[in-house]
Amino acid sequence: METKKNPKSDLRKNSILYFFVGMTVVLFATWLALEWKSYDKITDWDIGMIDRNLLPPEEVPITIQKMELPKPKIITPPKIEIADDEEKIEETVIEAIDPNQDTEIAEVDDIEVAEEDLIEEISIVNVETAPIFPGCENETTEAGKKACFQEMMNKHIRKNFRYPEPAQELGLQGRVNIMFTIQKDGTISDIKLRGPHETLENEASRIISKLPQMTPGKQGGKKVRVTYTLPIIFKLQ
Incomplete structure (x- = not known):
């Protein structure tokens, strides 16, 4: 005996329709879940929005402060001593020192003439007798x-x-300006240098320190210190 299916009991008949209906319901539920919004409870009034003009005016208490007056300063009058009339006061007599007919006139030979101050240090350009270099x-x-x-x-x-x-x-290269002093005994001292770098200045100082002792310069017949200035140029080839 062959079995026959009832067409009304076939579950696959409307399966596509049920599928789309289910998908529609799921999408609608998902959309509601995404668009759902919640809000905090809002009070009927907000403290930060209160208008200060609506508040009653604040009364400032009135205080009374007592001011203390400064104490008066008592100034004592100076004591005045009255000298007796019988007391004798010696007056200082100022003698005149102006010459008159009785003033003795000194001799010309007895008057001491101050020696002219000599310059202790002078440039070699202006010195009367220049220092002498050996040779x-x-x-x-x-x-x-x-x-x-x-x-x-x-x-x-x-x-x-x-x-x-x-x-x-x-x-490094450049110009080193040097100034030194020839002392009264002919030695070299007070070396002053100015150059573009300390290394070049040290080399210039070494060269000047090797100068021999010289015959000192003279001004007015007396030995003086003589200054001399010269440049040393360092140039790379």
């Missing part, structure tokens, strides 16, 4: 002594000149 003793004129001094100074610099290796490595 310039045969010069007879002052112009010749100064020219010989300059020439011997240049020879001394060329002979003792050494370009510092650190300066060469760093590419």
